[in-house]
Amino acid sequence: MKTIKTAVIGAGGRGSLYAGYALHYPHEMEITAVAEPNPARREAFRQRHGLAPQACYADWRDLLAGPRCADALLVCTQDTMHYEPTIRALEAGYHVLLEKPMSTVPAECVDMGERAKRHGAVFAICHVLRYTVFFATLKRLLDEGRIGQLVTIQHNENVSYWHQAHSYVRGNWRNAAQSSPMIVAKCCHDMDALLWLAGADCELVSSFGSLAHFRPEQAPAGATARCLDGCAAADECAYYAPRHYLTANVGWPTAAISDDPSYEARLRALREGPYGRCVYACDNDVVDHQVASLQFANGVTAAFTMSAFTYDNDRTIKLMGTKGEIRGAMGKGELEIVEFATGHRQTIALRVPDNGQAGHGGGDFVLMADFLRQVRERVARQERGESGGSAAGGGQGGRTSADKSVQGHLMAFAAERSRLENRVVRLEEFYK
Ligand SMILES: NC(=O)c1ccc[n+]([C@@H]2O[C@H](COP(=O)([O-])OP(=O)(O)OC[C@H]3O[C@@H](n4cnc5c(N)ncnc54)[C@H](O)[C@@H]3O)[C@@H](O)[C@H]2O)c1
Numbered sequence: 001m002k003t004i005k006t007a008v009i010g011a012g013g014r015g016s017l018y019a020g021y022a023l024h025y026p027h028e029m030e031i032t033a034v035a036e037p038n039p040a041r042r043e044a045f046r047q048r049h050g051l052a053p054q055a056c057y058a059d060w061r062d063l064l065a066g067p068r069c070a071d072a073l074l075v076c077t078q079d080t081m082h083y084e085p086t087i088r089a090l091e092a093g094y095h096v097l098l099e100k101p102m103s104t105v106p107a108e109c110v111d112m113g114e115r116a117k118r119h120g121a122v123f124a125i126c127h128v129l130r131y132t133v134f135f136a137t138l139k140r141l142l143d144e145g146r147i148g149q150l151v152t153i154q155h156n157e158n159v160s161y162w163h164q165a166h167s168y169v170r171g172n173w174r175n176a177a178q179s180s181p182m183i184v185a186k187c188c189h190d191m192d193a194l195l196w197l198a199g200a201d202c203e204l205v206s207s208f209g210s211l212a213h214f215r216p217e218q219a220p221a222g223a224t225a226r227c228l229d230g231c232a233a234a235d236e237c238a239y240y241a242p243r244h245y246l247t248a249n250v251g252w253p254t255a256a257i258s259d260d261p262s263y264e265a266r267l268r269a270l271r272e273g274p275y276g277r278c279v280y281a282c283d284n285d286v287v288d289h290q291v292a293s294l295q296f297a298n299g300v301t302a303a304f305t306m307s308a309f310t311y312d313n314d315r316t317i318k319l320m321g322t323k324g325e326i327r328g329a330m331g332k333g334e335l336e337i338v339e340f341a342t343g344h345r346q347t348i349a350l351r352v353p354d355n356g357q358a359g360h361g362g363g364d365f366v367l368m369a370d371f372l373r374q375v376r377e378r379v380a381r382q383e384r385g386e387s388g389g390s391a392a393g394g395g396q397g398g399r400t401s402a403d404k405s406v407q408g409h410l411m412a413f414a415a416e417r418s419r420l421e422n423r424v425v426r427l428e429e430f431y432k
Pocket of ligand 1: 009013015035038041058059061076081099100126128185360
C-alpha cells in the first residue's frame, strides 16, 4: 500500500486531529510539511511528526510557494481562510481535503468544485457525518427499502447550551461576518446529511430563527463583563466559565482556550481571553435557534431544527416512509425501526469503530481513510499514465463528492437567505 505524503495547513484543533491519523496508521499516511503561524503549535506539531525545521512554515503561502512537498494537502484554517489556499493547492497539483464550511461565500464553493474537476484532483470536504456508523446505517436501511419509500424527515441538531456558549457566543464562530452564519458553520453537516438521505437534489428552502438569549438584555442582575470579576449570578448561571474550563478535563473544548493546559494558564485565559467573558456581554450575532423546511426533487420533505437550548449535544432523527419509520439518537448509538404492517420493532445497536478516534462517532478517521484511499487510486492512475480524468472519473469515488458538498453548502446559504429575507428560496438562484 502506497503511503500518502500529506502536508497540513493550519495545525489547530482539526489539523492536529486529522494529522494524528499518520501516528496511528503510518503505513497509510506520512506528514511531510506543516504551515502554522502559532510558534508553539508549530513546534509541538513538528516534534509529534518528526519534521525537519525546514518543512515547517509560518504561513500557507510559504509552503505553497516551494516545490510540491506531498501528494495531498489538508486545509484546516478558519472558515474565511479556505478558498485561497485551496485553489493555490489545486493549481500546484495537490489532492485536497478541505474543512467545512468550504467557504463563507457561495460562489467560491461552486468555483472550488469546478476547479477541482478541471485539475483532475481528489477534492473532498470534511462532511464527517457521512462517515459515521449512525448515518451510514440510516442510509443503508433506506437503500434496502426497510421503510418503503421515504416521504419525510425530521432532524434535530441539538447543539446544547454549553457548546453554543463555547463556540457560537464566546468562541471562533460567534460572529457571522468574522466566520459564517450559524447554519453554514454548524449545520452544513446536517444539510449534507439530509441531501444524502433524501436521495435527490434539494429544490426549495425556507427558514426562520434568531438570537433569542445570548444578548445584553438577558443578563441576570449583578452579572459582570467577565465571570471572574465577581459575578453575582455565578452560582445559578449555567455558563459560568470556571465551571466549564477549570476542571480536570483539559481536552476539547477546554483545549481551545489555551495551548498551555496548566491551571494557571487556563485561569489567565479566563481573565484575559474571549472564553472568560460573560455570555451576555460578547460580540456575538449568530442565531441560537433556527428551523428550516426543505423540499427535494423526488418530493421528499425535511424539517430541520438547530437549537442551543438542549442539555445533550446530539443529533436526533426520524425518517418516515410508506412502510415504516426509523428513529435514532446519534449519541446513544442506537436506532429503532418499526414496520407498519406487522408492528415489528427492531432495535439496532451501533458499534462505533475502534480506530483510535472517538470524534464524530469515529467518523473523523473513517473520513481520512476514505480520502487517502481515493488519493492512492488517483496517484496510481496518474503514475500509470492514465489521464485520471475528472474528479468523478475512475476509481470507486468517495462517500461524498465536491458536487454534493457544494449543494449541501448552498442549502445552508439558501436557508440563511430565507431567514433574512423572509421568503422561500430556490436553490437554482445560487447556481445562476
Ligand atoms: N468537520 C468538522 O466537524 C469540524 C469541526 C470543527 C471545526 N471545523 C472547521 O475546521 C476549521 C478549523 O477549525 P479549528 O477548530 O481547527 O480551528 P483552529 O483555530 O484551532 O485552527 C486553525 C489554525 O489555522 C492557523 N492559521 C491561521 N492563519 C494561517 C496561515 N496563514 N497559514 C497556516 N495556518 C494558519 C491558526 O493559527 C490555527 O492554528 C474551521 O473552518 C472549522 O469551521 C470542522
